[in-house]
Amino acid sequence: MAFTTEQRYRPYADWPAEYVEKIKKNTALSPWRTQFHIETPHGLLNDPNGFSYFNGKFTLFYQYFPFGAAHGLKSWVHTESTDLVHFKETGTVMYPDTPLDSHGAYSGSAMQFGDKLFLFYTGNVRDENWVRHPYQIGTLMDQQGNIEKLNNVLIDQPDDVTDHFRDPQIFDYQGQYYAIVGGQNLAKKGIIKLYKAVNNDYQNWQYIHDLDFANDNTAYMMECPNIVFVEGKPVLIYCPQGLDKHVLDYQNIYPNMYKIGDDLDVEKAVLINPTPLQQFDYGFECYATQPFNAPDGRALCISWLALPDMDYPTDKFDYQGCLSLVKELSLKNGKLCQNPVADMVKLRKSEETFAEKQTTNNVYELNLEFSPNQRHEILFMADNQGHGLNFVVDTEKGEIIVDRTNCGEKFAEKFGTVRRCDIEPKHATARIFMDQSVFEIFINDGEKVFSGRVFPNQDQTGIRILQGQPTGSLFNLT
């Protein structure tokens, strides 16, 4: 169903319980429900929010519109985990229910202060003329999961930005808290503003400056900016909407990109000596990645595996969107690598030698090796007509291709159905997670990652080797 503005912003209490029951049943009929990726029982999931460690557990929230596959009035759903593999959802904890977030509790981050978790987020407000007022506001969550909204604006909309000003990320730099907020300046260019918590008080934010990160000034808005420290280096991960493709070519409607700095000058607001811009993920879906530095020393992150302003085949089942696996960030020769957290091996039920096979469903993990000087081609989710998700590892040319052109239900064709990247022409490896309608492919120990969705037909459950000799293991995960 196409949602009207009235429906998208209708108060939660005005939706009849029978309607919610109806769409929940419809969602359960979907053949594409994932088994180990976070998705919703109905409605739309978008950005991961408030990824943090609190009360002896990993805490993670996500943006949620419960009433169908549409971007409407957003709330925060809470989940928790001890191993970052199994997440327990405890329900919606933060509703858009105050004058400071009346039109959506938008994205944000979290940090523990004392025995409470401080949630720093954007209150999206529309006035009677439908003019948007973005407020950076806060909430405290206690150990029982009770929410106490602070009811005062922590950072107001500055004079030099438009109403696009959101997604505060709080981070710790050498014991001092800072925050960055994404925005659009009056020249309609994307910027990132840096603030400092005076005396480390999360209620007292002092503006420092627009962050200098050698911005090419082509994007019109920076959504979801985050700074995370990977092996001591600051990495800026953000979504530069409208980025000029001459700066860096990409095909997705909106990109998720990153730069690595040598250091961060927090007094002058400079990411020192940043690398050129790089794609965070080479696949079809990956957005609003949220990293954080965990107390155990790991740099962790999780992404939204869908994109804004898109329709998906699951929409007819009244739901949309899922989150990625939790990925651990590291550096290799100055390049950012992403790998699934070590505990992902817990999902392995049995191991077999990789070979062509018919699976009962598309839920498995692969650990593959590709010999040098050879083009290797595998068809996943294959049917008898030779259609499926095509995966090429060309160790001669030095190229990876993921092609979803002929896999199941067609969607987003306008943005291209093939993705590729270069690799070094030599022996290569791939670790692949398949989960019914999700793939996450980690090339060469996470040097390059391809994430995306596919919506296979019922008969598309085979694995065929079309060229080359990929070797390795298949792990059944169910």
Ligand code: FRU
């Ligand atoms: C990114 C985003 C954020 C915003 C949130 C609203 O996907 O647009 O900028 O806070 O989603 O749900």
